[in-house]
Amino acid sequence: MEYLYEKTIQQIRFAVFLLLVIIGVGTLGYMLLEHWSLLDSFYMTIITISTTGFMEVKPLTPAGRLFTTLLIIAGVATIAYTGGRIVQFIIETQIFRRRRMSKKLDEVKNHFIVCGYGRMGKHVCEELKNAGQEFVIIEKDPQQIEQIIEEGFLFVAGDATQDEILLKARIERARGLVAVLSTDAENVFITLSAKVLNPNIFIVARAVEEETATKLQRAGADRVVKPYEIGGTRIAQVLLRPGVVDFIDLVTRERGVDLNFEEIQVQPHSPLIGKTLLETPLRKELNIIVIAIFRKDGTFIYNPTSSTVVQEGDRLIAIGSAKALQQLNNLCLVEDLSAATR
Structure with missing residues (x-):
């Protein structure tokens, strides 16, 4: 399909080039046969190949009429060819886009x-x-x-x-x-x-x-x-606690600030399982603050202490830099603690 797509583009380029050649030949022909000016020759060529139907610029000689006949045939054929290639290009573009979209959907x-x-x-x-x-x-x-x-x-x-x-x-x-x-x-x-x-x-x-x-x-x-x-709730919060709202916006919306909220689930075999928050590298090495923990049984721990033990299936609500949070995500997935923090 991509080959046909590129081939159609080449055909359109060739058709446009051919059309320009015909315009050039037509202009030159009228200048030589009829001894017209460049502007009159160009104008006559355009109205001839476009079959506009305007009157002749000046009366034509028999040679000029024969040349005009040939120019009409060549011009109309070239325009028809160019139009066909453009329509083909539009159709193939749509087909190509759909197939590419379908391929991406198959992989997603x-x-x-x-x-x-x-x-x-x-x-x-x-x-x-x-x-x-x-x-x-x-x-x-x-x-x-x-x-x-x-x-x-x-x-x-x-x-x-x-x-x-x-x-x-x-x-x-x-x-x-x-x-x-x-x-x-x-x-x-x-x-x-x-x-x-x-x-x-x-x-x-x-x-x-x-x-x-x-x-x-x-x-x-x-x-x-x-x-x-x-x-309504946000409007009220802006009125009552503008500083809190500004901070939340800072970590959730500002693109230029390297500070993010993230929710990361502790997977089986994670090296964090069974360790207290103090024993993990979260605060000391990654400078990550764990704000809350959601347990698998539905319990919620707000502002967990350093002695809180991480369990399998915990959802950690943490704040830190994008790089640090990515390392935390790795810690929750892999088995090797040293590999995750590299």
Whole structure:
């Protein structure tokens, strides 16, 4: 397919070159046969090969009429050839783009699916992009799809409420799904379908109405986001605790500050298991602060002490530099403590 794509581009280049040659030959021909000026010859050539139908610049001699006839045949044929190659190029570009997209979708795994590329969906995609996460967008609006293509995001065109479209987005291999379509009913339907197709997927859904939030939770949503409630709460927090809000924004949104929040789960065989926080290199070597720990049994430890023991399955809520947090992530995955902190 790539070979045909490049071949079509070469054909278009050749057609444009041929058209320029015909214009040059036509202009020169009128100058030699009819003894016209450069401007008159060029003008006559353009209206001839474009079959515009304007009157002749000046009366033609028999030789000039024969030359004009040949010029019309050559010009029309070249323009038709060029137009055909351009149409072919447009069609092949679309086919090439679809095949490339399909190939990427076949390879994607452990990704997120964003259903809806509206105002909220765009912010979700931007955050996932900044976090370096793979994601697939499902969108049916042609105008939004054009924006997605411009951004270079992976997407599936279609209705996210249909199982076929969710399967095209490789939902069976996805780690999470975001349902942020315009209506609560669609988000409920997507949540139901997603849980059937992938019971282990983590779902975050948007709800406008309070009663819909309950339905989404019953349908299988792991988290329900209510934009108006969150917006109102944030406004109140800015009024009451502006410094706290500024700090949270600093570590979650500012791109120029090397300070991040992260949630990292301790996997089996991690060298951290069984050690106290004091015994780990988190604070002494990596300068990481563990703010909280979520245990597998659902218990929550806020501001754990240095004697708190790390257990398998713990979710560590930590703050530190991007490099240090990456090393912490390695510590939670590998078996060799020294290898993880290199």
